[in-house]
Amino acid sequence: MEKVLSYIESNKEQYLSELTELLSIPSVSSLKEHQGDMQRCAQWIADHMEHIGMHNVKIFPTEGHPVVYSEWLEAPGKPTVLLYGHYDVQPVDPLNLWTSPPFQATVRGENLYARGASDDKGQVFIHLKSVEAMMKNEGALPVNLKMIIEGEEEIGSDHLDAFVEEHKELLKADLVLISDSSMYEKDVPSICYGLRGLAYMEIELTGPNRDLHSGSFGGSIHNPVQALAEMIASLHDKNGRVTIPGFYKDVRTLTKKERAAYKKLPFSDKKYAKDLGVRELYGEKGFTTLERLWARPTLECNGIWGGYIGEGAKTVLPAKAYAKISMRLVPDQQSAKIAKLFEKHIKKIAPKTVTINVRTLHGGEPAITPIDSPGVEAAVSALEKGFGKKPLYQREGGSIPIVVQFKKILGIDTVLLGFGLPDENAHSPDEFLNLNNFYGGIRTSAHFFNELPKFWKRPSKKR
Ligand code: BES
Ligand code: ZN
Numbered sequence: 001m002e003k004v005l006s007y008i009e010s011n012k013e014q015y016l017s018e019l020t021e022l023l024s025i026p027s028v029s030s031l032k033e034h035q036g037d038m039q040r041c042a043q044w045i046a047d048h049m050e051h052i053g054m055h056n057v058k059i060f061p062t063e064g065h066p067v068v069y070s071e072w073l074e075a076p077g078k079p080t081v082l083l084y085g086h087y088d089v090q091p092v093d094p095l096n097l098w099t100s101p102p103f104q105a106t107v108r109g110e111n112l113y114a115r116g117a118s119d120d121k122g123q124v125f126i127h128l129k130s131v132e133a134m135m136k137n138e139g140a141l142p143v144n145l146k147m148i149i150e151g152e153e154e155i156g157s158d159h160l161d162a163f164v165e166e167h168k169e170l171l172k173a174d175l176v177l178i179s180d181s182s183m184y185e186k187d188v189p190s191i192c193y194g195l196r197g198l199a200y201m202e203i204e205l206t207g208p209n210r211d212l213h214s215g216s217f218g219g220s221i222h223n224p225v226q227a228l229a230e231m232i233a234s235l236h237d238k239n240g241r242v243t244i245p246g247f248y249k250d251v252r253t254l255t256k257k258e259r260a261a262y263k264k265l266p267f268s269d270k271k272y273a274k275d276l277g278v279r280e281l282y283g284e285k286g287f288t289t290l291e292r293l294w295a296r297p298t299l300e301c302n303g304i305w306g307g308y309i310g311e312g313a314k315t316v317l318p319a320k321a322y323a324k325i326s327m328r329l330v331p332d333q334q335s336a337k338i339a340k341l342f343e344k345h346i347k348k349i350a351p352k353t354v355t356i357n358v359r360t361l362h363g364g365e366p367a368i369t370p371i372d373s374p375g376v377e378a379a380v381s382a383l384e385k386g387f388g389k390k391p392l393y394q395r396e397g398g399s400i401p402i403v404v405q406f407k408k409i410l411g412i413d414t415v416l417l418g419f420g421l422p423d424e425n426a427h428s429p430d431e432f433l434n435l436n437n438f439y440g441g442i443r444t445s446a447h448f449f450n451e452l453p454k455f456w457k458r459p460s461k462k463r
Contacts, residue, residue, distance in 0.1 A: 029088035065151030086153035130445035156362030181418030194395030197329035197366035222353030335363030364401025386444025
């Protein structure tokens with residue numbers, strides 16, 4: 001490992017300039033105008049996999065954006081790791097709030113700013129570099145490795161389930177490794193063992209059959225924007241609980257042990273509120289902030305629109321109002337079931353003055369991953385070596401829907417080894433990756449591959 005580690009140390013500049021190149025491709029999966037960039041980004045990753053010595057590199061087309069695959073299977077008897085990540089990124093708007101252009105990665109202080117720096121191109125690249133360092137210096141990896149890097153994570157991984165089903169044999173492995181989450185805080189590495197699920201809905205409310213003059217008609221018609229606002233406001237009660245009947249029915253109760261463990265983590269509501277610029281926090285009564293973030297379900301209005309939002313004033317009583325609403329889910333809630341409950345409730349509370357249309361945009365199941373596994377033991381040891389600190393165990397509020405599908409379809413557990421930070425502005429302007437975590441991540445990844453066979457007690461069949 002010494003040679004590997006000193007190689008990593010002496011190639012930092014090179015890594016940074018390569019990552020800058022990867023981050024310059026605007027691979028925004030949700031926008032049609034970036035379709036070509038999605039292809040270009042998949043190709044860049046495939047070429048890079050080839051360059052670091054991966055075998056059988058393939059770009060698989062899907063009905064959406066392509067999946068990039070590669071493997072290195074020259075370690076007979078050693079465990080096989082399936083590395084998953086995503087090369088797609090979220091849109092950059094509002095663009096004017098970025099300090100430097102989102103696709104021109106820029107170093108400021110100890111951070112690298114760009115869309116995708118943390119979520120998730122930077123974290124994918126961490127593993128590519130550790131593999132390169134091992135291949136260059138040892139001529140081999142200590143484990144077998146398969147990689148799938150997809151292009152639709154940020155839009156719900158719609159075509160990935162079918163891809164995994166179809167390529168079960170190709171993807172066969174002993175465990176999944178994902179770096180698409182965060183450390184607990186700066187200098188505090190962590191192992192994540194829980195993610196929330198998601199049910200994402202869109203509502204369309206129609207009032208009159210056309211936009212109306214608000215003077216001539218105001219007072220006779222229920223404004224759909226007002227009706228929608230009233231409906232959305234009623235989705236929480238005064239205790240911050242979601243009012244949809246049955247919403248909490250399948251929620252797994254937090255164990256005493258887990259609550260006690262969360263309480264031990266360093267966390268200050270005051271500091272958290274200050275960092276986010278709010279005077280007070282909000283959420284379900286009876287639970288701490290970490291409990292609400294990690295282990296309780298929530299409902300958020302992601303966007304609401306309708307009527308006139310252009311320059312100046314226009315006196316109009318709009319015909320339509322819309323909202324996007326997502327619910328974060330926890331075990332044992334099921335995305336499809338919650339989507340149905342939502343639809344039923346929203347239709348029930350819609351006043352007779354409007355007609356309503358509800359659509360499910362996408363969903364994903366919540367995940368809890370085991371922490372008493374050789375994969376996690378190896379990750380703990382690797383983090384200790386890579387960051388010089390013992391990691392702590394945490395859950396996260398975000399979602400990576402494929403985690404549960406890997407378990408269902410391939411029968412394997414995931415190790416969530418995040419190198420991001422909770423305040424890295426993922427999905428918002430000025431996203432960044434902390435460079436200490438970038439280099440620490442590369443060291444940790446190398447250690448992980450090196451440690452895994454030592455912890456892997458079960459004999460592994462040749463794959
Ligand atoms: N990297 C995130 C997932 C994540 C966020 C993990 C925060 C841990 C903490 C991922 O890229 C993401 O944003 N996922 C989406 C999934 C959705 C589109 C189905 C999410 O959580 O909104
Ligand atoms: Zn994301």
